[in-house]
Amino acid sequence: xxxxxxxxxxxxxxxxxxxxxxxxxxxxxxxxxxxxxxxxxxxxxxxxxxxxxxxxxxxxxxxxxxxxxxxxxxxxxxxxxxxxxxxxxxxxxxxxxxxxxxxxxxxxxxxxxxxxxxxxxxxxxxxxxxxxxxxxxxxxxxxxxxxxxxxxxxxxxxxxxxxxxxxxxxxxxxxxxxxxxxxxxxxxxxxxxxxxxxxxxxxxxxxxxxxxxxxxxxxxxxxxxxxxxxxxxxxxxxxxxxxxxxxxxxxxxxxxxxxxxxxxxxxxxxxxxxxxxxxxxxxxxxxxxxxxxxxxxxxxxxxxxxxxxxxxxx
Amino acid sequence: xxxxxxxxxxxxxxxxxxxxxxxxxxxxxxxxxxxxxxxxxxxxxxxxxxxxxxxxxxxxxxxxxxxxxxxxxxxxxxxxxxxxxxxxxxxxxxxxxxxxxxxxxxxxxxxxxxxxxxxxxxxxxxxxxxxxxxxxxxxxxxxxxxxxxxxxxxxxxxxxxxxxxxxxxxxxxxxxxxxxxxxxxxxxxxxxxxxxxxxxxxxxxxxxxxxxxxxxxxxxxxxxxxxxxxxxxxxxxxxxxxxxxxxxxxxxxxxxxxxxxxxxxxxx
Numbered sequence: 001x002x003x004x005x006x007x008x009x010x011x012x013x014x015x016x017x018x019x020x021x022x023x024x025x026x027x028x029x030x031x032x033x034x035x036x037x038x039x040x041x042x043x044x045x046x047x048x049x050x051x052x053x054x055x056x057x058x059x060x061x062x063x064x065x066x067x068x069x070x071x072x073x074x075x076x077x078x079x080x081x082x083x084x085x086x087x088x089x090x091x092x093x094x095x096x097x098x099x100x101x102x103x104x105x106x107x108x109x110x111x112x113x114x115x116x117x118x119x120x121x122x123x124x125x126x127x128x129x130x131x132x133x134x135x136x137x138x139x140x141x142x143x144x145x146x147x148x149x150x151x152x153x154x155x156x157x158x159x160x161x162x163x164x165x166x167x168x169x170x171x172x173x174x175x176x177x178x179x180x181x182x183x184x185x186x187x188x189x190x191x192x193x194x195x196x197x198x199x200x201x202x203x204x205x206x207x208x209x210x211x212x213x214x215x216x217x218x219x220x221x222x223x224x225x226x227x228x229x230x231x232x233x234x235x236x237x238x239x240x241x242x243x244x245x246x247x248x249x250x251x252x253x254x255x256x257x258x259x260x261x262x263x264x265x266x267x268x269x270x271x272x273x274x275x276x277x278x279x280x281x282x283x284x285x286x287x288x289x290x291x292x293x294x295x296x297x298x299x300x301x302x303x304x305x306x307x308x309x310x311x312x313x314x
Numbered sequence: 315x316x317x318x319x320x321x322x323x324x325x326x327x328x329x330x331x332x333x334x335x336x337x338x339x340x341x342x343x344x345x346x347x348x349x350x351x352x353x354x355x356x357x358x359x360x361x362x363x364x365x366x367x368x369x370x371x372x373x374x375x376x377x378x379x380x381x382x383x384x385x386x387x388x389x390x391x392x393x394x395x396x397x398x399x400x401x402x403x404x405x406x407x408x409x410x411x412x413x414x415x416x417x418x419x420x421x422x423x424x425x426x427x428x429x430x431x432x433x434x435x436x437x438x439x440x441x442x443x444x445x446x447x448x449x450x451x452x453x454x455x456x457x458x459x460x461x462x463x464x465x466x467x468x469x470x471x472x473x474x475x476x477x478x479x480x481x482x483x484x485x486x487x488x489x490x491x492x493x494x495x496x497x498x499x500x501x502x503x504x505x506x507x508x509x510x511x512x513x514x515x516x517x518x519x520x521x522x523x524x525x526x527x528x529x530x531x532x533x534x535x536x537x538x539x540x541x542x543x544x545x546x547x548x549x550x551x552x553x554x555x556x557x558x559x560x561x562x563x564x565x566x567x568x569x570x571x572x573x574x575x576x577x578x579x580x581x582x
Contacts, residue, residue: 046473051432051466058436061421062444063368081426082463086433089423090415 001159004135005097006033008142009067013038016065022056023069024049026099031069049074053082053094060092065146071105072098072114076153080120087151088126094151095142101131101157102194102240103273106282115268118217119245121153128152129217131239131247133196136165137177137215144216155217157240158194158279164213175216176224179203185210187301188228191238192217192247195266198290199238202297209301214247222254229255234301235263240288243267264300266293317390319351321522322579325552327386327399329579333572335403337411341550341562343383345486345519346453349545352525353451354387357533365393365419371448372437374422376430377455377484378413381420385409388419428461430454431481435467438479438540449533453482457489460498465510471540472511479540480532481512484519486549488560507542519545553578 010033013019021034022043035042045052049070056066068075075098076083087094098117105112121129128148130141138156145152169177179196180203187209191199196213203211212228214220229235229251237248248265255263268286275285283289287296324347332340353373361367375384385402388394394409394417401407408417412425421437424430431452438450454464471479483503487494494500507514513535517524525545532541549563550556553575567575 045470046466048463048466048469050428050463051435051470054429054432054463054467055436055439055470057422058433058438059440060436061433062437062440064440064443082429082432085423085426086429 001132001135001138001156002030004138005142005156006030008139010034010037012067012142012146013041017041018064020059020064020066021069022052022066024052024074026071027069030099049079050082053079054086056094057082057086057090057092060087060094061090065093065095067095067097069097069099071112072101072117072155073105073112076117076121077114083121083127083151084124088124091126092151093149095145096151096153097156098153099156101155103268103282103286104158104279106273106279107276109276110272113273115240115242116245117153117155118241118247119249122218122245122250126150128219129155130215131155131157131193131217132215133191133193133213134161134163134165136163136168137213140169141215155193161194161197164196164200175214175219175221176228177213177215179211179213181210181212182207186233188212188232188235189238190214190225190228190235190247190251194240195238195288198288198293201290202294205294206301217247217250220250220254225251225254226259229259229261232261235261236297236300237263237265237267238293239267240283241267243269262300264296266296317355319355319387319390321347321351321552322582324351324383324386324390326576326579327389328382329567329572329575331382331385331399331402333567334400336566337382337403338564338566339379339382339411340565340567341486341488341556341560342377342380342455344551344553344556345547345549346377346380346383346484347551348520348522349453349482349484349525350383350387352522352529354391356526357449357529358451365391369446369448372421372434372450374424374430374434374437374450374452375413375420376422376424376434376452377427377458378424378430379411380453380455380484381411381413381425384413384420388417391419393418427455427458428463431464431467432470435471435476435479438471438476439474441478442474442476448478450479451482452479453484455489456483456485456487456494456500456503457497459483459500459503460489468507468510468512468540475538476540477536477538480529481507481540481542483507483542483544484547485544486547488549488558488563490563492560504542504544507544511539512542513537513539514542514544516544516546519547520551
């Protein structure tokens with residue numbers, strides 16, 4: 001996915017000299033190609049993220065298209081207010097890239113992990129939020145962000161989990177993308193980012209579940225989500241993000257009080273990463289490993305739920 | 315109508331607004347009146363008199379709570395109407411208590427302190443990249459430079475050699491809850507900006523000829539250095555009972571204080 005990101009950045013900068021890549025002294029190796037191909041459009045703003053976002057706003061006012069790159073723990077978390085006031089309030093077009101979203105930087109601890117970015121940004125108007133699952137979705141969402149007239153945040157999570165699509169999605173701004181769809185499956189998994197890969201693997205072991213990827217968190221295709229959720233027995237949302245304010249919350253807002261089913265949000269369950277370890281260790285610690293979700297999924301899907309009441313559980 | 319940006323008239327407009335809207339931040343506006351007047355009268359270039367002209371000079375009011383001083387100038391520019399001034403703070407009106415870039419002639423939404431300078435730096439950097447001769451003037455409060463982002467912006471301006479940027483520090487010595495010495499000691503502000511790579515001048519922020527000379531001098535120097543003017547000012551300047559009396563950060567005018575302030579301006 002990072003290679004795709006580099007490619008799409010270089011292509012965008014070559015096509016438009018007003019594209020500027022701003023970084024807060026991050027992006028080692030990732031921007032080698034960009035610096036080689038478009039050195040004049042690469043701006044290292046130093047370890048000064050607040051100023052970087054203000055500068056991006058000033059550049060956008062002057063007709064540039066700034067792409068602001070940082071670790072998601074800092075862009076958007078450290079600069080949330082600058083994003084809100086300097087950029088979004090003034091309806092400026094700036095593209096924010098939050099790299100390493102989720103618990104990718106597992107060994108570095110909670111300071112460099114970010115499972116609250118979607119929740120923090122969702123409430124800010126004039127900002128689209130993308131969460132691509134693989135290199136195809138990355139290209140797709142970046143191109144959508146570039147073509148949009150408003151600001152965007154692109155959440156780049158675990159990048160080496162392989163593709164979930166065989167080709168770039170061929171859809172006209174469609175924001176819910178089918179991954180694995182069966183006839184009349186009564187169960188549904190809606191996943192985003194790194195967890196789409198896990199969802200696909202889980203669904204491959206069963207015959208009664210559909211999997212869709214949600215690369216666009218905002219604006220969310222509410223009607224499409226609603227239609228997908230109708231007449232299901234069980235719905236799971238899967239995300240490497242807090243269960244509060246992320247994809248699961250978005251879906252629950254759409255279906256709550258209307259669609260009767262068993263709905264479970266699976267994500268980071270409101271806790272920090274207490275221990276050090278590799279990515280797989282931490283995902284297991286947060287009960288997001290394949291094995292733990294498989295157990296949960298089997299319990300949920302095989303249980304007999306009382307379908308006469310609306311159960312929306314966190 | 316000739317635009318003279320007379321300081322006394324601007325202060326009257328501020329008083330009218332503050333009284334009509336029952337608003338605060340009067341002292342914060344009065345300390346920057348002469349700075350605003352000199353900038354609008356002698357320096358800010360607006361081709362075709364268009365506030366949004368792409369080749370205009372930029373004036374960023376980073377201390378957005380002083381915005382009534384700018385409204386008074388924008389009124390004289392003709393970009394705000396007398397009704398805008400008269401109806402200040404009425405429901406459904408456009409002018410807020412802090413600078414808002416949706417207002418014609420206001421470049422940056424500020425008031426949340428420490429934002430405006432960075433945006434101004436970005437505008438100056440954009441002008442430098444486009445190789446235009448646009449200037450960017452950014453007015454920051456001395457209290458405002460408590461914010462770390464101000465110093466991030468100063469580093470950036472110096473590193474990228476933004477000699478089209480003039481930062482004006484309104485050093486009135488007060489912030490919301492007391493004097494700057496009491497709240498968070500700033501030390502020598504000029505030395506700080508100089509240490510950050512700025513070419514700096516300290517002057518009397520109410521002496522229009524000093525301000526004018528300094529701006530002429532600084533903007534003519536294309537030496538790869540951003541510029542800073544440390545303007546020693548008086549919070550509440552122009553009204554004896556407001557000067558250096560920090561209650562006028564938050565106090566609203568009564569009929570009596572409005573009349574007394576207006577009478578004092580008339581006498582001058």
